Amino acid sequence: MPLTDTEVRNAKPGAKPRKIADGDWLFLVVSPNGSKLWRMGYRFAGKESVMSLGSYPTVSLAEARRKRDDAKALIASGQNPNQKKRLDKIKLATSAADTFAVVAEEMLAEKAHAGGKESTGAAPATLAKNRWLLSLALPTIGHRPIADLTRQEILDVLRKVEASERLHSAHRLRSVIGEVFRHAMENGARASADHAFGLGKKLKAHRSEHRAAITDDKALGGLLRAIDGFDGQPTTRAALQLMALLFPRPGELRFAEWKEFDLEAATWSIPAARTKTRKPHVAPLPLQAVAVLEGLRPLTGRGALVFPGYGKGGNAGDFKPRPISENTMNAALRRLGFTKEEMTSHGFRATASSLLNESGQFSADAIERALAHQGDDDVRRAYNRGAFWEERVRMAQWWADHLDALRAGRLQGVAILKAG
Structure with missing residues (x-):
């Protein structure tokens, strides 16, 4: 009965x-100590087995019968219920360990050392940006097993960022979250889908804006004089001076190390790991840039970084083992009176590109090579350093002399010295 x-x-x-x-x-097992345990006896693949269904009263009689029926259904389908129970426990433990935060950290580590080759790993500035973007999501979903996350949860995170009027960050975050999901899918099948895919359409459209840059000769002369008179940290002043002279990407300069500069040969060799094109880039140094670096060497030359950040005290010589922050140069420009609508650290590239092209003195290819841009076609990409090196050396010195003229108020600038 x-x-x-x-x-x-x-x-x-x-x-x-x-x-x-x-x-x-x-059946129910009643122990001498009074505990009552539900058990189910069954035969699978010719072997007798017993399965634990829980203890009474935590598991009621009705619940024990339901569990018994579920186990019988598994047996009918050719599955051993005890084995499935063990696998489910393993899966649950693995899922709990594979949180979004853990997988995100794995993804960043893989990007940093892609293929074990420096030339293919992501640039430090890119990794730092991705880590900052992920920090916007981690408080909400970082603790959640990535396998359990839903598309709606990801959209909620993105809309929270969107609501703070950071549209560009919301779209960039969607892309980085997608990278985390794809990493989980490709490494142990820990996620079944990329739940960030297509969510960009659910967000407000982000209109890309050109970075502010000064392209007027008179205004540029005023900016250069203001930089020379900057009374903040000398490393920041030198960084701005070199941004104007060499117009690299800000991250390329911030992370620059002394070993990359050959002041006698007047060259700066930027490793592939730090360039946007993932290819090494060599820039010629005009005399003025060499002078800035020689003036900076006594201050930071004992360390690896050319532009180390200052310690909490802000005292010269009290350096951090990391470069100045991405915002340091922009903050200095604001302190000098230039708004973000007028000039940014990245804007020095647009300034140089615009004025060098307008000068009509140099080939478009040489200017593109100086900017370390990827060529527009296969032919342009095929050129190596030697194809434009001599022209780039002349252009680098002309540009530095031109800036000197504008700084002095001579708006006509300087004439080009033709080769030969």
Whole structure:
């Protein structure tokens, strides 16, 4: 006869464990200490097995019968219920360990050392940006197993960033979250899909804006004089001076190391790991840039970084083992009176590109090579350093002399010295 709730509740312990059958493979084990445990006996692949279904009263009689029926259904489908139970526990433990934060950190580490080759790893500035973007999501979803995250949860995170009027960051974050999901999918199948895919359409459109840059000769002369008179940290002043002279990407200059500069040969060799094109780039140094670096060497030359950040005290010589921050140069420009609508550190590239092209003195290819841009076609990409090196050396010195003229108020600038 099947058990009743009253019989289960009133079942008394004996000197030895005793089994009370409910029928259809289910029975209750009453231990001498009074505990009551649900068990199910079954045969699978010719072997007798016993499966634990929980303890009473945590698992009621009705719940024990439901679990028994579920196990019977598994057996009918050719699955061993005990084995599936163990696998489910392993899966649950693995899922709990593979949180979004853990997988995100794995993805960043892989990007930093892609293929184990410096030339293919992501640039430090890119990694720092991705880490900052992920920090916008981690407080909400970082602790969640990535396999359990839903598309709606990701959209909620993105809309929270969007609501703070950071549209560009919201779209960039969507892209980085997608990278995390794809990493999980490709490494252990820990996620079934990229739940960030297509969510850009759910966000407000972000209109890309050109970075502010000064392209007027008179205004540029005023900017150069202001930089020379900057009374903040000397490393910041030198960084701005070199941005104007060499017009690199800000991250390329911020992370620059002394070993990359050959002041006698007047060259700066930027490693592939730090360039946007993922290819090494060599820039000629005009005399003025060499002078700035020689003036900076006594201050930071004992360390690896040309532009190390200052310690909390802000004292010269009290350096951090990391470069000046991305905002340091922009903050200096604001302090000098130039708004973000007027000039940015990245804007020095647009300034140089615009004025060099307008001068009509140099080939477009040489200017593009100086900017370390990828060529527009296969032919342009095929050129190596030697193809434009001599022209770039002349152009670098002409540009530095031109800036000197503008700084002095001579708006006509300087004439080009033709080769030969």
